[in-house]
Amino acid sequence: MLEVKEITTRYGAITALHGASxxxxxxxxxxxxxxxxxxxxxxxxxxxxxLRPATGSVHFDGADIxxxxxxxxxxxxxxxxxxxxxIFKDLTVEENLRLGGATATKAQxxxxxxxxxxxxxxxxxxxxxxxxxxxxxxxxxxxxxxxxMSNPRLLLLDEPTLGLAPTIVDVVFELLGRLREQGRTMLxxxxxxxxxxxxxxxxxxxxxxxxxxxxxxxxxxADTGLFDSFIGDSTPRSGT
Amino acid sequence: xxxxxxxxxxxxxxxxxxxxxxLGISLIFGVMHLVNFAHGELITVxxxxxxxxxxxxxxxxxxxxxxxxxxxxxxxxxxxxxxxxVRNASPFTLLLTSFAIERLSHALWQIFVSPxxxxxxxxxxVFNQFKIGNVSFEVMDIVxxxxxxxxxxxxxxxxxxxxFGLSVRAAAEDFDAARLMGVRANRVxxxxxxxxxxxxxxxxxxxxxxxPAAEPSMGSDWLLKAVIAAVIGGLGSFSGAVVGGIVLGxxxxxxxxxxxxxxxxxxxxxTALVFILIAAFFVVRPDGIFKVSHAERV
Numbered sequence: 001m002l003e004v005k006e007i008t009t010r011y012g013a014i015t016a017l018h019g020a021s022x023x024x025x026x027x028x029x030x031x032x033x034x035x036x037x038x039x040x041x042x043x044x045x046x047x048x049x050x051l052r053p054a055t056g057s058v059h060f061d062g063a064d065i066x067x068x069x070x071x072x073x074x075x076x077x078x079x080x081x082x083x084x085x086x087i088f089k090d091l092t093v094e095e096n097l098r099l100g101g102a103t104a105t106k107a108q109x110x111x112x113x114x115x116x117x118x119x120x121x122x123x124x125x126x127x128x129x130x131x132x133x134x135x136x137x138x139x140x141x142x143x144x145x146x147x148x149m150s151n152p153r154l155l156l157l158d159e160p161t162l163g164l165a166p167t168i169v170d171v172v173f174e175l176l177g178r179l180r181e182q183g184r185t186m187l188x189x190x191x192x193x194x195x196x197x198x199x200x201x202x203x204x205x206x207x208x209x210x211x212x213x214x215x216x217x218x219x220x221x222a223d224t225g226l227f228d229s230f231i232g233d234s235t236p237r238s239g240t
Numbered sequence: 241x242x243x244x245x246x247x248x249x250x251x252x253x254x255x256x257x258x259x260x261x262x263l264g265i266s267l268i269f270g271v272m273h274l275v276n277f278a279h280g281e282l283i284t285v286x287x288x289x290x291x292x293x294x295x296x297x298x299x300x301x302x303x304x305x306x307x308x309x310x311x312x313x314x315x316x317x318x319x320x321x322x323x324x325x326v327r328n329a330s331p332f333t334l335l336l337t338s339f340a341i342e343r344l345s346h347a348l349w350q351i352f353v354s355p356x357x358x359x360x361x362x363x364x365x366v367f368n369q370f371k372i373g374n375v376s377f378e379v380m381d382i383v384x385x386x387x388x389x390x391x392x393x394x395x396x397x398x399x400x401x402x403x404f405g406l407s408v409r410a411a412a413e414d415f416d417a418a419r420l421m422g423v424r425a426n427r428v429x430x431x432x433x434x435x436x437x438x439x440x441x442x443x444x445x446x447x448x449x450x451x452p453a454a455e456p457s458m459g460s461d462w463l464l465k466a467v468i469a470a471v472i473g474g475l476g477s478f479s480g481a482v483v484g485g486i487v488l489g490x491x492x493x494x495x496x497x498x499x500x501x502x503x504x505x506x507x508x509x510x511t512a513l514v515f516i517l518i519a520a521f522f523v524v525r526p527d528g529i530f531k532v533s534h535a536e537r538v
Contacts, residue, residue, distance in 0.1 A: 071419055082416075086420075088418075090409060091409060091410060091413075099403070099406045
């Protein structure tokens with residue numbers, strides 16, 4: 001479904017990705033793990049069209065989408081829940097969700113708003129509150145709900161548990177599990193590497209801009225030797 | 241008491257025109273971090289549109305539609321030919337671009353029309369007066385205030401209810417996040433310029449109804465006041481722009497009405513005093529009335 005081939009992405013003189021490749025197949029949950037500064041966020045942002053790769057290509061459902069505008073990617077069925085959530089704090093919860101459905105028809109938007117209210121009772125309780133007043137966990141659920149409003153066939157999530165309390169981390173992982181059962185294809189960047197890999201079908205380990213290991217999620221997670229050498233800490237870490 | 245009410249109405253009249261202009265400036269600043277010094281030129285465009293429309297036998301009935309349409313077209317046009325190309329440049333480059341457009345506009349009107357003022361007839365009812373109690377009002381005061389209130393109400397509705405309004409607000413807060421929602425950058429920016437043009441067009445109508453004449457540099461004075469109003473309110477804050485405009489209008493009329501007349505020519509001092517008060521205000525609140533946390537400083 002998603003094929004990233006040998007992409008190199010630069011920020012001015014700094015190269016954040018050195019020819020990284022990965023693949024996500026229909027219905028899979030793929031985890032992308034690695035230490036800070038490995039280029040995980042750069043990779044997701046490149047796929048989502050926020051950054052343009054210097055070399056390499058990105059294919060989605062066989063079509064070359066390298067360097068396409070995010071707006072057209074959303075219409076093609078690809079949504080990103082960005083790092084730090086980036087919900088619109090000046091907008092209400094409902095307005096955030098409505099905007100998430102910007103590419104949908106009016107009827108679809110209404111239908112999905114109802115769905116979101118059902119799936120996220122926490123949000124329904126704060127429907128008309130400014131999103132700036134939400135707690136970290138609520139904001140994360142809003143960020144995911146907002147991305148789901150475009151009914152993406154591929155959902156990219158960047159550090160969905162970053163900065164969340166341990167109990168809320170559980171809620172988010174539970175949500176990921178539920179989305180997976182519904183057959184939603186996902187590519188997740190996670191700091192809770194072990195936990196993410198255990199949940200995932202497959203995983204990729206990224207380090208200083210290179211993919212250094214890949215394989216079945218559980219196997220990669222179990223390979224603690226490999227893990228220690230790259231991350232130095234194989235125990236799941238809770239939020240910072 | 242009579243004087244107080246009249247000054248208040250005057251102040252609201254001037255202030256609401258500032259508010260319409262300041263809102264446009266804040267809107268553009270929100271979506272692209274540009275303090276658009278060419279915004280005042282939209283008034284000039286509106287005034288010349290009115291002048292030429294009259295020259296060809298137009299009447300006041302159609303005038304607002306003509307002025308507003310031309311201001312909107314001009315606004316979108318400046319984005320298309322100038323600002324779009326420097327969109328990702330530094331705020332300073334954007335600022336200089338807007339200065340260039342302002343100067344260019346002055347020059348073009350001078351060369352192709354005339355450096356002199358071009359008057360046209362005003363609507364007959366403008367300075368008609370009526371009394372409530374023993375306070376007399378001009379019809380124009382009431383028109384100005386009610387048109388502004390209606391325009392702001394529609395604006396609020398657009399920003400609150402429509403997808404376009406949500407996109408603009410979201411883009412003002414976090415442009416990339418808005419793009420991730422499927423908002424098209426070009427479309428939301430063009431839309432913001434069109435809307436700012438509409439607001440400036442309404443302001444232009446109110447301005448030329450009072451003083452029906454077109455002049456190459458007529459936009460500049462209004463622009464300066466509008467920028468100040470937007471900054472008082474907190475650049476990028478839409479409600480702030482409106483409050484800033486009203487506050488500035490009231491401040492001006494009240495200082496003019498209540499400062500003692502020391503000698504002839506001293507009425508100019510009211511403008512100076514207004515600027516001193518504004519300077520003092522920024523010492524206390526450098527970010528304006530409504531601080532916009534996500535707006536970058538320029």
